[in-house]
Amino acid sequence: MRDFADPVKRLPAGSPAPGPAPGGALLPKRVALPALAAPTLSGVGYAPDAILTTLAVAGVTATAASSWVMLAAVGLLIIVVVSYRQIAYAYPGSSDYEVAASGLGHRAGVATAAAMLWDYVLIVAVSTCAATSYLASVVPGLAAHKQAGAVAVTTVLAVMNLRGKRRPGGAFALCTYVYLAAVAATAVSGLIQELAGNLGRAPSAGYELASQDGWEQGLTGLAGVLLILRAWALGGVALTGVGEIVRAVPGFRRPKSRNAATTLLMLGLITGAMLLSVMHLAGAVGVRLAADPATGLLDHGAPLGAEYHQEPVLAQIAAAVFAGFPPMFYLVSVTTGLVLVLAADTAFSGFPALAGALGRDQFLPRRLSRRGDRPAYARRAIVLWVGAVALIAGCQASVSRLVQLYIVGLLISLTLAQIGVVRHWNQQLATATDPTIRRRVRRSRIINSVGAVLTGAALLLLVPTSLAQGAWAAPVIASAVLVGLYLAMSGIRRHYRSFDREIAISGPDTPRLTPARLHAVVLVSRLHRPALRALNYALSTQPSSIEAVTVDVGDGAADQLLRDWADAGLPVPLTVLNSPLHDVIDPVVSYVRSARADSPRELVGVFLPEYRPRRWWEQALHNRTAQRLRAALRLTPGVVVAPVPWWLGAPSDRDNTHVAIGRRPAGSREPEFRHQSQTQENA
Numbered sequence: 098m099r100d101f102a103d104p105v106k107r108l109p110a111g112s113p114a115p116g117p118a119p120g121g122a123l124l125p126k127r128v129a130l131p132a133l134a135a136p137t138l139s140g141v142g143y144a145p146d147a148i149l150t151t152l153a154v155a156g157v158t159a160t161a162a163s164s165w166v167m168l169a170a171v172g173l174l175i176i177v178v179v180s181y182r183q184i185a186y187a188y189p190g191s192s193d194y195e196v197a198a199s200g201l202g203h204r205a206g207v208a209t210a211a212a213m214l215w216d217y218v219l220i221v222a223v224s225t226c227a228a229t230s231y232l233a234s235v236v237p238g239l240a241a242h243k244q245a246g247a248v249a250v251t252t253v254l255a256v257m258n259l260r261g262k263r264r265p266g267g268a269f270a271l272c273t274y275v276y277l278a279a280v281a282a283t284a285v286s287g288l289i290q291e292l293a294g295n296l297g298r299a300p301s302a303g304y305e306l307a308s309q310d311g312w313e314q315g316l317t318g319l320a321g322v323l324l325i326l327r328a329w330a331l332g333g334v335a336l337t338g339v340g341e342i343v344r345a346v347p348g349f350r351r352p353k354s355r356n357a358a359t360t361l362l363m364l365g366l367i368t369g370a371m372l373l374s375v376m377h378l379a380g381a382v383g384v385r386l387a388a389d390p391a392t393g394l395l396d397h398g399a400p401l402g403a404e405y406h407q408e409p410v411l412a413q414i415a416a417a418v419f420a421g422f423p424p425m426f427y428l429v430s431v432t433t434g435l436v437l438v439l440a441a442d443t444a445f446s447g448f449p450a451l452a453g454a455l456g457r458d459q460f461l462p463r464r465l466s467r468r469g470d471r472p473a474y475a476r477r478a479i480v481l482w483v484g485a486v487a488l489i490a491g492c493q494a495s496v497s498r499l500v501q502l503y504i505v506g507l508l509i510s511l512t513l514a515q516i517g518v519v520r521h522w523n524q525q526l527a528t529a530t531d532p533t534i535r536r537r538v539r540r541s542r543i544i545n546s547v548g549a550v551l552t553g554a555a556l557l558l559l560v561p562t563s564l565a566q567g568a569w570a571a572p573v574i575a576s577a578v579l580v581g582l583y584l585a586m587s588g589i590r591r592h593y594r595s596f597d598r599e600i601a602i603s604g605p606d607t608p609r610l611t612p613a614r615l616h617a618v619v620l621v622s623r624l625h626r627p628a629l630r631a632l633n634y635a636l637s638t639q640p641s642s643i644e645a646v647t648v649d650v651g652d653g654a655a656d657q658l659l660r661d662w663a664d665a666g667l668p669v670p671l672t673v674l675n676s677p678l679h680d681v682i683d684p685v686v687s688y689v690r691s692a693r694a695d696s697p698r699e700l701v702g703v704f705l706p707e708y709r710p711r712r713w714w715e716q717a718l719h720n721r722t723a724q725r726l727r728a729a730l731r732l733t734p735g736v737v738v739a740p741v742p743w744w745l746g747a748p749s750d751r752d753n754t755h756v757a758i759g760r761r762p763a764g765s766r767e768p769e770f771r772h773q774s775q776t777q778e779n780a
Contacts, residue, residue, distance in 0.1 A: 136338025
């Protein structure tokens with residue numbers, strides 16, 4: 098029903114949007130690469146930080162292994178990129194959820210979907226917190242308000258996405274190209290200065306790393322191996338966004354899958370080169386990072402305290418490389434922050450799309466699958482915003498803590514998707530007979546198998562190594578959330594399947610309609626056109642019995658209605674309910690329920706005249722008794738509530754009611770007038 102709140106509800110979201118036009122603008126590779134690269138390239142802004150902060154617990158000597166750890170992480174990135182190239186051919190335009198569900202069944206699909214929903218929320222939280230850290234490097238006053246800044250950036254993105262506006266691919270591409278140029282200039286300049294022997298030092302190079310208890314000897318024994326493996330697993334955040342290009346295959350120019358696969362490979366190589374350059378320069382300029390810089394960084398043996406702002410790795414490298422030219426430092430920091438914001442913005446499109454797919458498959462409410470419904474889109478964006486803000490506040494805008502929560506879901510979705518496509522290749526091999534096709538399928542299966550094994554190994558290593566280091570909170574919290582999402586979506590699916598079974602037509606005799614006895618109750622307050630329309634509507638249903646009901650609240654209106662009813666000669670009995678408490682709702686509800694109880698095999702149809710104003714604000718000027726009654730009766734078994742609208746100011750509504758008042762149809766019986774007392778107890 099449209100009411101006065103509708104414009105308010107649609108204010109942030111707008112009117113329903115038309116579906117996407119077929120044959121829309123398709124992206125060439127030169128635009129697709131930067132337009133879709135933000136999630137993956139954003140990992141350059143925090144993946145080196147994740148490795149360095151993990152190794153920092155063992156002191157400065159442990160951070161010397163960071164370049165080797167990053168090399169292994171980049172190797173994992175390249176292998177997964179090559180693996181996802183196969184998915185671009187096998188499942189073009191599909192998300193990890195759809196790939197896993199198709200290859201492994203709905204249980205694996207819903208597990209993947211739970212991980213992806215969790216990851217989308219964390220992408221927003223991680224990206225906005227990291228972006229705020231980079232911006233705080235440029236605006237030092239922001240350092241003390243990083244949490245508020247991250248919440249503000251997230252809120253701005255949510256507001257921008259409430260209407261589901263189309264994203265400007267050209268603007269995304271320009272911003273990404275500037276970022277790539279800035280980082281490339283930093284890497285080249287830094288390497289040249291290193292070879293020339295005049296490379297500067299990072300702002301944190303003069304500080305010491307405080308070794309935690311048990312790590313005084315650095316990376317030694319089994320504990321050292323576990324720490325390196327944990328750093329490698331956390332470096333897997335560089336895999337962020339690899340699946341986004343596969344999902345965007347339909348937006349590429351032909352040949353779509355081939356262009357998408359080429360773009361993905363280019364993105365992987367560029368990202369890998371950037372990560373290796375950044376990590377090498379981080380060691381060259383002496384970057385010192387700690388998970389808790391207030392206690393983990395020392396200045397002449399004394400902790401730096403909570404006032405110290407720890408700048409991200411790339412910002413510190415830019416400060417060292419461009420010490421004599423601050424504008425480049427500002428450019429690197431600002432463009433990195435913008436790319437991180439773009440990565441968060443990408444999540445605001447991916448999350449609603451995934452929720453829509455889950456609604457279509459009945460793992461989330463079905464209404465989420467309606468395309469073009471902007472209020473539904475807005476609700477999904479608001480859910481994402483609320484989750485991201487809660488995580489930002491809960492982790493106090495700490496990128497290190499958020500990354501530890503994020504990596505669990507990321508590795509789960511990557512692993513299950515790759516296992517799903519391996520199953521797909523097995524099915525292809527079972528039916529393919531052409532030697533060339535079989536050879537190509539075997540090669541793809543090997544690639545996807547290697548990728549699945551490596552991401553699965555990273556996942557399996559992450560949990561025990563985290564527990565061994567005492568960092569048990571992140572994997573436990575992430576696992577609990579994922580299990581909760583899995584159970585919730587499975588429960589929704591069971592409900593819908595049970596619902597469909599209950600209402601389905603089964604058997605050859607079921608479709609035959611058997612008329613039910615209907616007792617019609619028409620609520621009237623006075624005799625006017627809306628009341629006559631409701632009576633006509635009720636009579637048109639051919640009920641087995643009909644009566645009009647009014648409530649005497651002591652204002653004389655009931656007596657006037659009795660007189661008007663008698664003068665009109667309407668062939669419908671009128672029942673007057675007495676209400677000592679001057680309430681209308683409870684007497685009618687009690688009467689309808691008693692009528693239903695007296696004749697349990699008979700349906701009770703309640704017909705309610707309703708006024709529908711033309712303007713939303715006019716709704717507040719009319720009594721909302723009909724709506725309140727409908728709400729009170731809607732859960733009563735065997736009772737059907739039928740609102741009969743009267744559109745105020747509509748010419749057709751003035752002309753459509755043709756009732757001869759004052760003339761009784763031939764053969765009709767005299768109207769009956771019955772009173773029923775409504776006591777205070779049953780009111």
